[in-house]
Amino acid sequence: MQSATASIWIIIPTYNERENVGPIADAILATVADAHILIVDDGSPDGTGGLADEMARTNDAIAVLHRQTKQGLGRAYVAAFRELLARDADIVVQIDADFSHPVRFLPSLLEPLRAGQADLVLGSRYVKGGHIPRWNVLRRLISRGGSIFAGVVLLMPYKDLTGGFKAWRATVLREIDLDRLHAGGYAFQIETTFRARLAGARIVEVPITFEERRAGTSKMSMTIFTEALRLVLALRLTTLFRRRRRTLSTDA
Ligand SMILES: Nc1nc2c(ncn2[C@@H]2O[C@H](COP(=O)(O)OP(=O)(O)OP(=O)(O)O)[C@@H](O)[C@H]2O)c(=O)[nH]1
Numbered sequence: 001m002q003s004a005t006a007s008i009w010i011i012i013p014t015y016n017e018r019e020n021v022g023p024i025a026d027a028i029l030a031t032v033a034d035a036h037i038l039i040v041d042d043g044s045p046d047g048t049g050g051l052a053d054e055m056a057r058t059n060d061a062i063a064v065l066h067r068q069t070k071q072g073l074g075r076a077y078v079a080a081f082r083e084l085l086a087r088d089a090d091i092v093v094q095i096d097a098d099f100s101h102p103v104r105f106l107p108s109l110l111e112p113l114r115a116g117q118a119d120l121v122l123g124s125r126y127v128k129g130g131h132i133p134r135w136n137v138l139r140r141l142i143s144r145g146g147s148i149f150a151g152v153v154l155l156m157p158y159k160d161l162t163g164g165f166k167a168w169r170a171t172v173l174r175e176i177d178l179d180r181l182h183a184g185g186y187a188f189q190i191e192t193t194f195r196a197r198l199a200g201a202r203i204v205e206v207p208i209t210f211e212e213r214r215a216g217t218s219k220m221s222m223t224i225f226t227e228a229l230r231l232v233l234a235l236r237l238t239t240l241f242r243r244r245r246r247t248l249s250t251d252a
């Protein structure tokens with residue numbers, strides 16, 4: 001059960017998000033007053049990292065993790081998870097820097113964790129009340145098709161497995177062997193939810209509206225799609241005879 005003083009950390013991965021990083025941090029702190037923010041920047045050429053350092057200097061609730069080169073979203077998150085487990089975080093949230101994940105949904109993402117009803121909360125575009133923008137066919141195929149494919153192959157009864165707006169109880173992250181995660185890019189979202197489920201985490205979906213990025217450019221590419229496809233099949237093969245644990249072993 002989470003106490004009222006649970007330490008909540010929100011991770012913002014950034015690569016060339018100069019216009020977004022300040023406004024999103026402000027919006028997060030205005031929405032979740034007790035939150036801390038960890039910005040993880042992969043040496044953005046546009047100077048996002050330096051800007052983040054300035055923000056951290058003037059605000060104790062903000063910290064920055066710098067990585068030398070761009071190694072993909074998955075690697076950035078693994079580094080951030082490690083850092084926050086070392087800082088004894090209780091709750092860890094993933095959110096994109098570009099306002100695609102509207103900050104106003106943070107309270108509904110945190111609620112099942114605060115109430116002790118879930119260990120992992122997925123912000124879901126495909127449950128009742130969720131929404132995506134008018135995407136082209138390719139983008140829809142990657143997102144919705146990827147979720148359906150992963151759900152069928154990996155036997156996961158959730159509608160949105162490719163989304164990146166997620167809230168974790170830190171005990172689940174401790175149960176996942178972060179060294180063994182394969183995905184460098186966005187397939188990371190599928191892989192981590194799958195590993196959490198194998199570990200016996202209670203997983204729930206809450207509806208979110210997904211919005212087009214406000215500023216800057218996308219890092220989405222076709223390799224993301226093929227990586228996800230390969231990862232789902234590899235996960236199925238390597239865990240074919242693995243039974244799901246009934247509960248998290250570290251549950252208090
Ligand atoms: N640290 C780090 N952050 C990354 C990397 N790749 C993407 N990001 C961040 O991850 C988040 C999601 O990336 P986006 O480019 O918005 O990808 P997307 O949301 O699928 O695409 P759009 O809808 O076009 O924005 C953003 O906050 C990016 O800045 C990376 O290699 N390293």
Ligand SMILES: [Mg+2]
Pocket residue numbers: 096098100213
């Ligand atoms: Mg985006």
